[in-house]
Amino acid sequence: MTVSRRRFLRTWGALIVSVHAGSLCDRLAIAQGPFDTHPSHIDPTKLDSWIAVSGDGTVTAFTGKCDFGQGMLTAQTQLVAEELCVAIERVKLIQSDTAISPDEGTTSGSQSTPTNFNSRNLAQAAATAREALLQMAAQKLGLPLEQLTVVDGVVHSPDGRTIRYEQLIAGERFAIPVSPTAKRRSPEEWTVLGKAIPSLERVALMTGAFEFVHTLRVPGMLHGRVVRPPAMGAKLVGLDENSLQDIPGIIKLVTRENFVGIVAETQWQAIQAARQLKVKWKAGSALPAQRTFFATLRQLPSRDRLIVDSEDVELAMTRASSRLEATYSYPYQMHGSLGTSCAVAHVANGQATVWSATQSAYPTRSIVASLLGLPLEKVRVVYVRGSGCYGLNGADAVSFDAALLSHAVGRPVRVQLSRQDEMAWENFGSPCVIDQRAGIDSSGNILAWECENWTASRGGRPGYDQPGNVITGMLLGFKSENVQPGAAEKPAGALRNRDNAVPSYMAGCVQGSCTGLGGIRSERVMSHMVASPFFTGPLRSPIRLQNTFAHECFMDELAAQAQADPVDFRLRHLRHERMADAVRAAARAAAWESRPSPRGRVSLRGQITGRGIACVGYEGDNGYAALVAEVLVDLEAGRISPLKFFLALDCGPISNPDGLRNQSEGGILQGMSRTLVEEVTWNQMRITSTDWETYSSLHLDIEVPAIEIQLINRLGVPATGAGETAITLVAASIGNALFDATGARLREVPFTAERLRAGLAQRSH
Amino acid sequence: MTKLSLNVNGNWHALDVDPATPLLFVLADELGLRGPKFGCGMAQCGSCTVIIDGKIVRSCVMPVGAVGRDQVLTLEGLGRPDNPHPIQQAFIDENATQCGFCLSGVVLTAKAVLDAKPEASEQEMREALGGVLCRCFAHVRIMRAIMKYARTRKP
Numbered sequence: 001m002t003v004s005r006r007r008f009l010r011t012w013g014a015l016i017v018s019v020h021a022g023s024l025c026d027r028l029a030i031a032q033g034p035f036d037t038h039p040s041h042i043d044p045t046k047l048d049s050w051i052a053v054s055g056d057g058t059v060t061a062f063t064g065k066c067d068f069g070q071g072m073l074t075a076q077t078q079l080v081a082e083e084l085c086v087a088i089e090r091v092k093l094i095q096s097d098t099a100i101s102p103d104e105g106t107t108s109g110s111q112s113t114p115t116n117f118n119s120r121n122l123a124q125a126a127a128t129a130r131e132a133l134l135q136m137a138a139q140k141l142g143l144p145l146e147q148l149t150v151v152d153g154v155v156h157s158p159d160g161r162t163i164r165y166e167q168l169i170a171g172e173r174f175a176i177p178v179s180p181t182a183k184r185r186s187p188e189e190w191t192v193l194g195k196a197i198p199s200l201e202r203v204a205l206m207t208g209a210f211e212f213v214h215t216l217r218v219p220g221m222l223h224g225r226v227v228r229p230p231a232m233g234a235k236l237v238g239l240d241e242n243s244l245q246d247i248p249g250i251i252k253l254v255t256r257e258n259f260v261g262i263v264a265e266t267q268w269q270a271i272q273a274a275r276q277l278k279v280k281w282k283a284g285s286a287l288p289a290q291r292t293f294f295a296t297l298r299q300l301p302s303r304d305r306l307i308v309d310s311e312d313v314e315l316a317m318t319r320a321s322s323r324l325e326a327t328y329s330y331p332y333q334m335h336g337s338l339g340t341s342c343a344v345a346h347v348a349n350g351q352a353t354v355w356s357a358t359q360s361a362y363p364t365r366s367i368v369a370s371l372l373g374l375p376l377e378k379v380r381v382v383y384v385r386g387s388g389c390y391g392l393n394g395a396d397a398v399s400f401d402a403a404l405l406s407h408a409v410g411r412p413v414r415v416q417l418s419r420q421d422e423m424a425w426e427n428f429g430s431p432c433v434i435d436q437r438a439g440i441d442s443s444g445n446i447l448a449w450e451c452e453n454w455t456a457s458r459g460g461r462p463g464y465d466q467p468g469n470v471i472t473g474m475l476l477g478f479k480s481e482n483v484q485p486g487a488a489e490k491p492a493g494a495l496r497n498r499d500n501a502v503p504s505y506m507a508g509c510v511q512g513s514c515t516g517l518g519g520i521r522s523e524r525v526m527s528h529m530v531a532s533p534f535f536t537g538p539l540r541s542p543i544r545l546q547n548t549f550a551h552e553c554f555m556d557e558l559a560a561q562a563q564a565d566p567v568d569f570r571l572r573h574l575r576h577e578r579m580a581d582a583v584r585a586a587a588r589a590a591a592w593e594s595r596p597s598p599r600g601r602v603s604l605r606g607q608i609t610g611r612g613i614a615c616v617g618y619e620g621d622n623g624y625a626a627l628v629a630e631v632l633v634d635l636e637a638g639r640i641s642p643l644k645f646f647l648a649l650d651c652g653p654i655s656n657p658d659g660l661r662n663q664s665e666g667g668i669l670q671g672m673s674r675t676l677v678e679e680v681t682w683n684q685m686r687i688t689s690t691d692w693e694t695y696s697s698l699h700l701d702i703e704v705p706a707i708e709i710q711l712i713n714r715l716g717v718p719a720t721g722a723g724e725t726a727i728t729l730v731a732a733s734i735g736n737a738l739f740d741a742t743g744a745r746l747r748e749v750p751f752t753a754e755r756l757r758a759g760l761a762q763r764s765h
Numbered sequence: 766m767t768k769l770s771l772n773v774n775g776n777w778h779a780l781d782v783d784p785a786t787p788l789l790f791v792l793a794d795e796l797g798l799r800g801p802k803f804g805c806g807m808a809q810c811g812s813c814t815v816i817i818d819g820k821i822v823r824s825c826v827m828p829v830g831a832v833g834r835d836q837v838l839t840l841e842g843l844g845r846p847d848n849p850h851p852i853q854q855a856f857i858d859e860n861a862t863q864c865g866f867c868l869s870g871v872v873l874t875a876k877a878v879l880d881a882k883p884e885a886s887e888q889e890m891r892e893a894l895g896g897v898l899c900r901c902f903a904h905v906r907i908m909r910a911i912m913k914y915a916r917t918r919k920p
C-alpha cells in the first residue's frame with residue numbers, strides 16, 4: 001500500500017498485461033472452482049503474472065492468497081524461495097493487489113495450501129521459473145541442464161563456472177506460460193520449505209512498526225463513520241442535520257437508500273457525530289424468540305439436500321439390538337475481531353483505490369466498481385492486513401462503506417466501525433440443530449446411522465456480484481442471497497462432504513462409489529437450510545465445526561451404549577488409514593487408558609477429571625486430525641476447565657511446522673472459548689450482544705491448558721489445509737471429556753454453568 | 766480547540782486539539798503512531814494500551830487534556846525493530862503472535878506489571894491481563910514469552 005500505483009507501473013509495468021476479457025474467459029471458464037484462479041487482466045496462465053526476477057536478484061512473487069495472521073506470508077515466501085532455490089530474504093511477496101496479482105478469489109476455507117502449494121498456481125509458477133532459468137543457463141554455458149545445480153540464485157556448472165539468475169533474466173519478462181509439467185522440488189530435498197521459520201513480520205509487529213489497514217494514513221485523509229439502523233429491516237425515514245450543529249469539522253452527511261454515513265475532519269468528530277445524529281427509522285420486523293429459536297429453525301421452509309441415502313436405514317434399524325437418538329444444537333457465534341473492521345478508500349477523478357483487509361480483493365473490486373458505477377479497470381483493491389478475521393468479519397462491508405463515503409467527498413476517507421456496529425451487523429457463524437439416530441447390534445457394531453441437520457443462512461460472502469450479502473449492500477437496497485426452499489433430490493455424483501455433514505464412520509456411498517472414511521453402509525444424511533433472521537457467513541470451520549460437534553459427541557454416546565472404549569470404538573468403525581492413524585497418534589500421546597466412559601460412579605460434589613476424544617477428516621479429505629481433551633469439572637461451581645489437549649494432525653507435507661503449531665494452538669483455544677462461553681444474543685428487535693461485556697470471550701486471564709501437538713508429516717501426498725482443522729474438534733472433545741468425568745452429556749453449546757447443572761441433574765444415578 | 770503539549774516516547778509535541786479527544790486518536794491520527802489501536806473504544810479489550818507514569822492506561826477513554834506533563838509510552842516507544850526492548854525480544858524469540866493486533870495491550874501490560882513487581886507470579890500476571898483480549902488466542906506463546914522475560918527480571 002506504500003507503493004504507489006505509478007511506481008508499480010514503472011517497476012512492474014511489463015507485468016500488467018491487458019488481455020481481452022472475452023477470449024481469456026472462454027479458455028478459463030471450464031477450469032474455475034470456487035477457490036481456483038479466475039480470469040482477470042493478470043493472466044494466471046502466464047509465468048510473469050506470478051514471478052519476476054529483478055536486476056539485483058530479488059525475486060518478487062505475486063499471490064492472490066493473503067496472510068491475516070495465519071502464517072501465509074511466511075509459508076508462501078518459503079515456497080517461492082524453495083522452488084527457486086534462493087535465500088528467503090531475497091523473496092518479496094505481494095499479496096492480493098488487484099493491479100498486479102492474479103485473481104485467486106478468496107483466501108478462505110483452508111484452501112490456500114491446496115491451491116498454492118501443490119501442482120498449480122504459485123508453486124507451479126515458481127517451479128516453472130526455476131526450470132526456465134536453468135534452461136537459459138544451460139544454453140549460456142553450453143551444458144545439458146541436468147549437469148547444473150543452483151545454490152541461492154547462482155547456477156553452478158561441474159567445471160566451476162557460475163551464473164546468477166539476474167544475469168540470465170534481469171528485469172526481463174519470462175514470456176512463457178506456467179508449465180503444468182515443471183517438476184516441484186520434492187519434500188526430501190527441501191531446505192527452506194518444511195522448516196520452522198518464524199513469521200517474517202514478527203519484529204515489526206512486536207515493536208509497533210507493522211502497518212495494518214488500521215494504521216494506514218493517506219495524505220489528505222478524512223474520517224468516516226456509519227450510522228447503522230436499529231434493527232434488521234428498519235427503513236430510513238429522515239434525519240436532522242441540525243443535530244450536528246455544535247460539532248465542528250463535519251464535511252458531509254451521506255445518505256443513499258438506507259445507508260447513512262458521516263465524513264469529518266477527525267476521527268473523534270466523526271464518532272461524536274455518528275452518536276449524536278438524530279435519525280428517524282421505521283421499525284423493522286420483529287425477531288423470532290431466542291429461547292425457542294432451535295424449534296423455530298426446524299419449522300421454517302427449507303432447502304433440502306440428501307447427501308447420502310442407502311435407502312435401507314429403517315430396515316437395518318429393525319435388526320438393531322439397541323437404538324439411540326439425540327439432538328444437538330449450536331448457537332450463532334461471532335468472528336469478533338479484536339480490531340473493529342477498517343478500510344481506507346480514495347475515490348476521485350473517475351477512479352478508486354481501496355485499501356482493504358478483505359479476504360477477497362478481486363471480488364471486492366467488482367463490487368466497489370458496481371456500487372460506484374465505475375468501470376472495473378478503474379478500481380484497484382489493495383490488501384492490507386487487518387485484525388485477525390477468522391472468516392468473513394466486517395472487512396468487506398467496511399470497504400464498501402469507505403468507498404461510498406470517499407466517493408461522496410472526492411477525498412481519501414478512512415472508516416473504522418464502532419464496536420457495536422461491528423458486532424450487531426457482522427455475518428455470524430450459522431446456528432445448527434442436528435438430530436442423530438443410530439442402531440447397534442449385540443456385539444457393539446453400528447448397523448445404521450442417520451442424521452438430519454438444520455442450519456440458517458442469509459447473505460454470506462459478497463463474491464463478485466452480491467453486495468446485498470453484507471450489511472452495506474443491503475442498506476443500499478441490494479437483495480441478499482437467500483435460501484430458496486426446495487425438496488431434496490436423490491444423491492448423485494461423487495460424495496462431497498465439504499460441510500462434514502457426513503460422520504467419518506459412514507461409508508459415504510453414492511451411486512456405488514464409497515468415499516466416506518468409515519464402514520457403516522446403512523446411512524442417511526439430510527440437511528435443511530432455512531432463512532436466517534441475521535446475516536451469516538463463514539466463521540472458522542463453518543458448519544463443519546457444528547456438524548463435527550454433533551457427530552463426535554454422538555459417536556461417544558454410541559460407544560457408551562456399547563460399553564466400548566471411545567478410541568477402540570472409533571477405530572472399529574473407521575476404514576480410512578490416515579484418519580485412523582491420527583486417532584491412534586492422539587491416543588498414544590495422551591497415554592489413553594482403554595475403558596468405556598464415563599469413568600466411574602457418578603459423583604455429586606468436588607472436582608473430577610475426565611478425558612474425551614474426537615476426530616475429523618476436515619471437509620472429508622482436506623486434512624485429518626484427532627484431539628484428546630482432559631478436563632477438570634468443578635461440580636459445585638458448575639465450571640469446566642480444560643487441563644490438557646493432545647492433537648494429532650496429518651495435513652500432508654508440512655510447509656512450516658512452527659506456523660502449523662501456532663495455528664493449531666490458537667485454533668484449540670479459540671475453540672475452547674466458543675465451546676464454553678460464546679453466544680450471540682438478541683431480543684424482540686435487535687442483537688443485544690454488541691460489546692465484550694455482552695458477548696463473552698475468554699480473555700488472557702484463563703489458565704492456559706497444556707497443548708501437545710503430534711505433527712504427522714506425510715510426504716508423497718498433496719498438501720492440505722490446516723488452519724481450521726483443530727478448532728473443528730474442540731467442542732466435541734470437551735463434551736466427551738465432560739461426559740467421561742461426570743456422566744453428564746451436554747448437547748448444546750456453549751457449556752454454561754446452568755447447562756452443566758441441568759446436565760448433571762439429568763444423569764441416571 | 767486548545768493548545769497542548771504532549772510528551773510521547775520522550776518527545777514533546779505541540780498540538781492544537783479538542784482536549785476531550787481520546788488520547789488514542791491523537792496518537793494515531795495526529796502523531797501517526799502504529800502501536801496503540803482502536804479495538805472497542807470502551808476500555809474492554811486493551812488494544813489501545815499505553816503506559817503513563819508507570820501505569821497502564823486505556824488511551825481510548827483517556828481525554829488527551831487529562832494527560833498533563835507525564836510521558837506517554839507506546840509499543841513503538843519501548844524499543845525499535847533494530848533494537849527491541851527485552852520483553853519485545855522475548856516475544857520475537859517465542860514467535861508469540863498471530864495477527865498481532867493485541868500486542869500493545871499484551872506487551873505493555875506485562876511490562877508495567879513487572880516494572881512494579883519484578884517477582885510477580887504467573888497467577889498475578891494472568892490477573893493483570895484479565896482485561897486484555899487476544900481473539901487469535903495466541904495465549905500459549907504470549908504467556909511463554911512473558912514468563913521468559915519475567916525470569917530475567919527476578920531479583
Ligand code: FES
Nearest residue numbers: 804805808811825
Ligand atoms: S480500544 Fe481501548 S480498550 Fe479496547
Ligand code: FES
Nearest residue numbers: 864865867899901
Ligand atoms: S494475535 Fe490476533 S488478537 Fe492477538
